Amino acid sequence: MKNLVFLFVICAFSFTGMAQNSAVGQNSSNKNPQFSKPKLVVGIVVDQMRYDYLLRFYNKYGEGGFKRMMNEGFNCKNNHFNYIPTKTAPGHASVFTGTTPKYHGIIGNDWYDKEIKADVYCAGDQNVVPVGTTSKAGKMSPHRMLATTFADENKLFTQMRGKSIGISIKDRGAILPAGHTANAAYWFYGKREGNFITSSFYLDELPKWVKQFNSSKTVKSYLKDWNTLYDIDSYTESGDDLNTFEEGFKGKETATFPYKLKKLSAHNGDFDILKETPFGNSIVADFAIAALKGEQLGKDDHTDVLTVSFSSTDYIGHNFGVNSKEIEDTYIRLDKDLERLFKALDAEVGATNYTVFLTADHAAVEVPSYLQSLKIPSGYVNAKDLKEALNSFMVSTYGTSDLIENISNNQIFLDRKKIKEMDLNLGVVQEAIVNEIIAYKHVDKAYTGTTMVTTEFSKGVEGLLQNGYNQKRSGDVLFVFSPATISYNKTGSTHGSGFNYDTHVPLLFFGSGIAHGETLQKTSITDIAPTISALLGIGLPNAATGNTLEFVLLND
Structure with a gap:
């Protein structure tokens, strides 16, 4: 019985070796994929x-x-x-x-x-x-x-x-x-x-x-x-x-x-x-x-x-x-x-x-x-009006509008050095701006940069914003307009949304x-x-x- 088991093992190894050699042979004969x-x-x-x-x-x-x-x-x-x-x-x-x-x-x-x-x-x-x-x-x-x-x-x-x-x-x-x-x-x-x-x-x-x-x-x-x-x-x-x-x-x-x-x-x-x-x-x-x-x-x-x-x-x-x-x-x-x-x-x-x-x-x-003209919801945002409203809020809340360095690409960039000099909390300032602009007409969503780096989003506009958010280059607040609403001329098409x-x-x-x-x-x-x-x-x-x-x- 022991001899039969030994013979079976030898045969199994031999078959495996032949199969491996065959596979190697096939691969070596294939054309280089390059x-x-x-x-x-x-x-x-x-x-x-x-x-x-x-x-x-x-x-x-x-x-x-x-x-x-x-x-x-x-x-x-x-x-x-x-x-x-x-x-x-x-x-x-x-x-x-x-x-x-x-x-x-x-x-x-x-x-x-x-x-x-x-x-x-x-x-x-x-x-x-x-x-x-x-x-x-x-x-x-x-x-x-x-x-x-x-x-x-x-x-x-x-x-x-x-x-x-x-x-x-x-x-x-x-x-x-x-x-x-x-x-x-x-x-x-x-x-x-x-x-x-x-x-x-x-x-x-x-x-x-x-x-x-x-x-x-x-x-x-x-x-x-x-x-x-x-x-x-x-x-x-x-x-x-x-x-x-x-x-x-x-x-x-x-x-x-x-x-x-x-x-x-x-x-x-x-x-x-x-x-x-x-x-x-x-x-x-x-x-x-x-x-x-x-x-x-x-x-x-x-x-x-x-x-x-x-x-x-x-x-x-x-x-x-x-x-x-x-x-x-x-x-x-x-x-x-x-x-x-x-x-x-x-x-x-x-x-x-x-x-x-x-x-x-x-x-x-x-x-x-x-x-x-077809009664489909859509609209236009005046960027100048949005900036003026936000500056007024900053003056009434913090006594100055200088905390905002730049508004572009639907992002707000804050002067972090000045925020620190005024002994303000960056996250609190970001959140205050979010709570302000979300009330503006045509602003559908707004998020802080802090949210983008501390919360993981896998879907929705939040996920799209996060995929576009570069921590070193992007702004402190991000906002999104309502569907078919743009900051652009009344003629011609544009793009940029999610x-x-x-x-x-x-x-x-x-x-x-x-x-x-x-x-x-x-x-x-x-x-x-x-x-x-x-x-x-x-x-x-x-x-x-x-x-x-x-x-x-x-x-x-």
């Missing part, structure tokens, strides 16, 4: 794109742009931002770092710096030199972003062999996505120049291909008439062309088609007028295609990263509003620019060699004055390594970078808090 990676990842951000634009204008789109992504790739239909404020700079930083302002530190497009007691711009950098211009518009870098992007992690993984290039009309839309280690970020400087520029953070001079693009007549060719691409009567997915909810251009009496851009440019910043037309997006697509060729992206075994932010959608939304004929025409034209870009990727990199994702940095609210109209944005993936499908499962903007990192088999961005969307990736 070689199955896409040669190029293209991250596209459409500035101020609401998710419903995919559906509203669907029948106007061709087969090669948005529809190609939806039909061949994966559509996350319930994708949201998970923090406040929903602004451009925090949006771009969050998409590519996989975390929120709480960690990456970009708490707004600009903000009040508590240390130097002055406003700072998210990408402003006085320590660099403009390249391609003499304007201070070139004094930019990502130095205020505290975290790495997946592009940075790809550079580290490939020993800096993989390239990273960022492109946008806006400096922040090019700089923040490309990260700290980018080969270059290029943004558009209009005025009388109409060129793409960069800074000495990246390069000492523009590459030959950029100089050639700038010296071509590409940008100038877009100073032409902007009319609807199709018959305006067919634009049934948007409101009347003539209405009272749009700003328009200086030099034209009404915000109605057509727009003679060459004539209007003299009154609207020369080449800057192109930013507020769909041709700004076309210029970005032209430049991105030039970058593909000029930088030889996706031509070797080291994955490259190209980030492209289409900013004109935001300028047009701010000017004309989300229900305008101008917005509808802009997205119809953007769809064609995407198709051009994808065809260039097919030709230059190969249809099976690249991966694309498309999302937005925020969405936007319907123009509140338009909503009011409501669905600002947080719900597209998230489309397609290309190499991407599954085909769709989901209504809620996803977050911070899930993008971890998902791309998993696709590439690289380290996560160092402060990433999002999740990998496994269902988006093909299982080998």
